Structures are given as C-alpha cells and as structure tokens.
Amino acid sequence: MTISIRQIHPAFAGEVSGIDITRPLGADDVAAIEAGMDRHAVLVFHDQPLTDDQQRAFTRNFGTLEQAPGGHVTKLHERRLPIDMQDASNLDQHQRPLARDDRRRMFNLGNQLWHSDSSYRAVPAKYSLLSGRIVVDKGGHTEFADMRAAYDALDDATRAEIEDLVCEHSLMFSRGVLGFDVTDGERAMFRPVRQSLVRTHPVTGRKSLFLSAHAGSIVGWPVPEGRAFLRELVEHATQPRFVYSHKWRQYDLVIWDNRQTMHRVTRFDESLVRDMRRTTVAGDAMTVSQAA
Numbered sequence: 001m002t003i004s005i006r007q008i009h010p011a012f013a014g015e016v017s018g019i020d021i022t023r024p025l026g027a028d029d030v031a032a033i034e035a036g037m038d039r040h041a042v043l044v045f046h047d048q049p050l051t052d053d054q055q056r057a058f059t060r061n062f063g064t065l066e067q068a069p070g071g072h073v074t075k076l077h078e079r080r081l082p083i084d085m086q087d088a089s090n091l092d093q094h095q096r097p098l099a100r101d102d103r104r105r106m107f108n109l110g111n112q113l114w115h116s117d118s119s120y121r122a123v124p125a126k127y128s129l130l131s132g133r134i135v136v137d138k139g140g141h142t143e144f145a146d147m148r149a150a151y152d153a154l155d156d157a158t159r160a161e162i163e164d165l166v167c168e169h170s171l172m173f174s175r176g177v178l179g180f181d182v183t184d185g186e187r188a189m190f191r192p193v194r195q196s197l198v199r200t201h202p203v204t205g206r207k208s209l210f211l212s213a214h215a216g217s218i219v220g221w222p223v224p225e226g227r228a229f230l231r232e233l234v235e236h237a238t239q240p241r242f243v244y245s246h247k248w249r250q251y252d253l254v255i256w257d258n259r260q261t262m263h264r265v266t267r268f269d270e271s272l273v274r275d276m277r278r279t280t281v282a283g284d285a286m287t288v289s290q291a292a
C-alpha cells in the first residue's frame with residue numbers, strides 16, 4: 001500500500017488514502033504521516049473502525065500518550081473511558097446522553113470555543129487523534145484554524161509586537177467565558193500556566209500563533225487589555241480563509257497538530273448519541289519557563 005495525501009483546503013488539511021491504520025504500521029508509513037502532519041497540520045483518514053487498543057497503538061507511533069488527570073470536572077468513578085483516552089462524546093458512564101444541566105456536559109460546552117488541546121498544561125499536547133465511533137448527521141462538525149497562515153497574514157508591526165509575549169492559560173478562563181462556575185478544588189487544579197504567544201514548529205521552522213480559549217491574560221499587561229487583544233487575534237485567526245470544517249463520517253479518524261492549529265466543535269442535537277474518542281500525543285517541551 002502506498003499512502004497518498006490530497007490537500008482539502010487551500011491553506012492546509014489533507015485527506016489520507018491507501019492505508020489501514022487499524023493494523024500495525026511500518027516505519028515508512030509512520031514517517032509519511034509525520035511528514036504529512038508537518039505540512040498539512042490536519043489529516044483525515046476515512047473508514048477506520050478502530051478499537052480503543054488499536055487507536056492507542058496507532059497513537060503511540062507518534063509519541064507518548066498523554067494521560068488525562070486534572071483536565072476535567074468529571075470524577076474518576078464517572079469516567080466512561082480509561083484515563084489515557086479523552087472522552088469527546090456527550091455520554092455518561094452508562095452510555096446515555098448527559099442531561100442538559102449535568103456539570104460534565106456544561107463543562108464540555110467549552111469545546112465549542114476555539115482552543116488548542118491541553119494548552120492549560122505546562123507541557124501542551126503535540127497531536128490529538130479523534131475517532132468518530134458514532135457520529136450525528138447534523139452539526140457536530142470539528143472546525144480547524146491554521147495558525148501558521150494566520151501568523152503569516154499579520155502585518156509586520158503586529159508580528160514584532162507579539163514576538164516575545166507570554167500568555168496565561170487555564171481551564172478557568174475558557175469555562176469562565178461561558179459562565180461555568182468552578183469549585184474551590186477545581187480552581188486549585190486549574191492553576192494557570194504560561195505559554196508563549198508565538199511558536200516555532202520544531203521541524204518546519206514555521207511560526208504560528210499559539211492562541212486558545214484557555215488564554216486569559218498576557219503577562220505584564222492589564223487583564224482587560226490582554227483579553228481584548230487576544231480576542232482580536234482569535235477573530236483574525238479564525239476567518240473563513242484559515243478554517244477547514246470537518247463533517248464527520250462514521251469511522252473517520254482525524255489527527256491535528258495542536259502546535260499549529262486551533263479547533264472547536266459545532267452544536268448538535270445532544271439528545272442523540274455522539275461517541276467520539278480522543279487519544280493525545282504528549283508534547284515534549286514547555287513553550288516558555290513557568291518561573292514568574
């Protein structure tokens with residue numbers, strides 16, 4: 001089998017064919033996918049009916065699995081999936097859609113805001129891999145924004161202004177925007193971390209904007225000024241010309257590079273079952289020192 005990748009948006013995102021990722025991959029295939037990720041930042045694989053173990057095995061080709069503690073309000077005994085998989089479904093541990101006012105569901109609504117996965121961790125994520133086990137017909141799309149193209153389109157003065165800026169990221173900020181109340185225990189768990197606003201990709205050397213709904217301030221700036229500026233940058237970076245919207249088919253597997261993209265899910269009828277399972281490749285470095 002030979003992998004081929006067809007670009008599906010003018011700026012980025014590729015559709016991969018000629019590979020069965022439910023089976024162990026050879027080194028050439030892994031290298032071809034990594035190269036495709038470096039170039040396209042988002043890759044779509046169709047017709048891949050993965051089991052959880054197969055999804056984990058495929059994910060490990062690209063690094064270490066990120067474990068999920070501290071990233072959610074779901075208690076351990078309420079989890080539907082093991083700790084090394086992130087539940088992007090609308091289901092409880094009994095496979096039933098969460099009630100409208102369930103705290104877990106209200107927390108999950110934060111995924112409708114543009115973000116980069118785990119930007120609230122000191123070492124943010126490399127790739128996310130989302131498997132569509134049961135998808136919905138209407139809505140529930142995953143939209144991606146190319147943060148390299150967004151960076152490239154900034155004017156020189158803005159690029160110079162942001163070059164060395166550092167932001168504070170926390171789940172408190174993204175959930176606070178929605179009016180979600182966190183408990184004192186959650187507040188301690190969601191302590192802000194620092195991330196540089198401009199990132200350089202370790203392989204391609206391309207610069208990108210590291211934005212996320214989790215970013216709630218710019219270090220050294222008055223908070224309202226920082227938030228207003230971050231909002232302006234997000235508006236710039238998510239113009240239609242930088243966005244690919246993925247309409248899910250059952251058994252799609254989509255990989256995105258959190259170092260080069262933001263994403264969000266669109267609304268859907270949550271009385272329906274939407275079973276999406278994510279594995280995450282851990283990053284290997286902080287973007288900036290955490291020392292205050």
Ligand SMILES: [Fe+2]
Pocket residue numbers: 111115116117263
């Ligand atoms: Fe996400």
